[in-house]
Amino acid sequence: MNRAEFLRIMGAGAAAAAMSNFTSVSQAMESLQQKKKQNNGLIEELSSTLESQEAVVDKPITAIVIGAGARGRTYASYSEHFSKSLKIVGVADINKERKLHLKNKYNLSDEHCFNDWSEVFSIPKFADAVIIATPDNLHYHPCLKALEAGYDVLLEKPVAQSVKECTDILKYAKKYNRIVGICHVLRYAPYFMAMKKVLDAGMIGDIVSIQHMECIRFHHMAHSYVRGNWKSARETTPIVIAKSCHDMDMMRWLVNKPCKSLSSYGGLTLFKRENAPAGSTERCLDCAVEAECPYSAKRIYLKDRRYLYVFDIPDNERNDKKYASLIMDKLRTTDYGRCVFRCNNDQCDHFVTSMEFEGNITGAFSMEAFTATGGRLTCIMGTKGWLKGDMKKFEVTDFLTNKHSVWNQDISSLPGYEGHAGGDFGIVKDFVLAVANQDASYLTSSIDLSIESHVMGFEAEHSRVLKKRIEL
Structure with missing residues (x-):
């Protein structure tokens, strides 16, 4: 296989992204020259750089975010980096604060902001696609309704809660001739893309x-x-x-x-009631032995300030002292403050x-x-x-x-390559291309x-x- 054939099959961008930045290039070239002729194309791509995460399309595709939690906000944020590729035009979430956050961020109209996913499909279709990032038990029915209504779907993993539900979604996608992209984002991480190309090249x-x-x-x-x-x-x-x-x-x-x-x-093995230490209590804030527990909610959320997105605290403000009282309140009132040995x-x-x-x-x-x-x-x-x-x-x-x-x-410092080893925006890019061209083959x-x-x-x-x- 010559270089032109290799690039035609693999895609110049994909080959470049997958094989970029090998160190000891001279050593790699020396050994690879002894390989089969089809590996010659790989050698030429070793020092190439990563491609842009921007999907080049004639006009932005429009999307509705169903589920405005951490994953929904991540996929939607692609539009902030690449406004010529994706435009968010609607949101649905039972959490009023999260719904309002996206409404204000993307300047959404009142009629396109919904309290429940089912409301999205009670009015005529008004976007190209929906991004479903609801909890696992709310993937199946919203996805079927979206496909029935003529939307293409970017669906957070897992697909659904059973093999039957997964195959039902596949059947609906074929029945209504719609595109469904599954957020297996690691397939789009440069690390795994490179690994895949190395294996496929033998x-x-x-x-x-x-x-x-x-x-x-x-x-x-x-x-x-x-x-x-x-x-x-x-x-x-x-x-x-x-x-x-x-x-x-x-x-x-x-x-x-x-x-x-x-x-x-x-x-x-560990996180069971019978393993609760002597002196422990239902909540970490009241626990006499909390300081000796590596799983302490007080340590994880208040001291180390981890995972504060669940309290809708912006990551770039997570160390701000003004949030201490909010975190304390959440630890008193939500499951995130419970003893790990008493969480059912x-x-x-x-x-x-x-x-x-x-x-x-x-x-x-x-x-x-x-x-x-x-x-x-x-x-x-x-x-x-x-x-x-x-x-x-x-x-x-x-x-x-x-x-x-x-x-x-x-x-780590490259724009668009922040989440899941660079895969979060990669899946959105290919989904945008798939929808814009009505061709699911853009998606792996x-x-x-x-x-x-x-x-x-x-x-x-x-x-x-x-x-x-x-x-x-």
């Missing part, structure tokens, strides 16, 4: 095995999956879906083969899955709450080399030459491409509960 030969670990981080677990919105698997989705459908999707995408069978183990939560705090993919490829996934740092650790073993990464950089080792190539693109995470990894997640939970191997 730089480590044929994939034999993949090991992938999601490190939730101890205080993130306490915030989101013990005290927070996703504390109940019954009311939302099991944590392997709620938190780790990203990771199931990533493993499936990188391996590029269907999963044939899996077995899972795990459970809730049921999500696993550790979860492992062994997988067999087509082609005798094996996989091992681990989701761990008790880690000091967050992120993902990945090792992929191939017949000609191996790859290991930590979501900041990855290293490829060639077995024949013992050459080491390192991808280490610093995106359309509904039809995302169903399979959701099935993997739901069946992984079934395997854990039933304590048996599941054939897919």
Whole structure:
């Protein structure tokens, strides 16, 4: 394959973004020259820079935000950076403060600001698309109504609460010929895009095995999956879906083969009433042993000022002393101030899955709450080399030459690459392009491409509960 053919198939921008900023370029070029001819295109792209996150369209697509919480606001903020690509024209949220925040930010008319998602569809269609970023149990019905009404949909993960609901959404998308993009944002992170291109180019030969670990981080677990919105698997989705459908999707995408069978183990070990320390109380503010607890709400929210978006405190003002009384009030009155051992939560705090993919490829996934740092650790073993990464950089080792190539693109200060390792705006960009051109192929995470990894997640939970191997 010559360079022109490579760029035509892969897309010059995608190839550039994926393969940019390898260090030790001369070493990488020396070893890659011994590879197959199709890798020549990759060599020329090693030192290229990341492409812009702006979707170049004839006119901005218009969108309604359903769910004005943290994720909805993040996707909507794309329009602030790239006003020629996306325009927010409506909002729906039961929280009046959040609704008013978006109303004022985007200068929305009163008639296009709604108290409930169902009100959006009680009037004639007035936008190109809807962004659904409601809680997990409010994805299914709003999405079906949106598709019926003729809207394209950007749908926050997880798709829905069951395999049936996921497949129903797929059926509706096909029935009404609409585009549904699923926010598997890690597919759009430069780190994983580069990793995918390296694997597809055969730089480590044929994939034999993949090991992938999601490190939730101890205080993130306490915030989101013990005290927070996703504390109940019954009311939302099991944590392997709620938190780790990203990771199931990533493993499936990188391996590029269907999963044939899996077995899972795990459970809730620590955050249970019987583990509450002697002297502890219902709320951290009243607790005599609070200072000895790493999961203290007082420590997490008041001292360290983490996750204050749930109290609608702007991130750039989170250390302002004026919010101390507000935080104290929230710790007295909401679940975020409750003892982690008394939250009526049921999500696993550790979860492992062994997988067999087509082609005798094996996989091992681990989701761990008790880690000091967050992120993902990945090792992929191939017949000609191996790859290991930590979501900041990855290293490829060639077995024949013992050459080491390192991808280490610093995106932390780049506009549009802030969230989820740069993936948050990447998904919005491709969704805008898909809607503007009415072509779902702009998306690597359309509904039809995302169903399979959701099935993997739901069946992984079934395997854990039933304590048996599941054939897919």
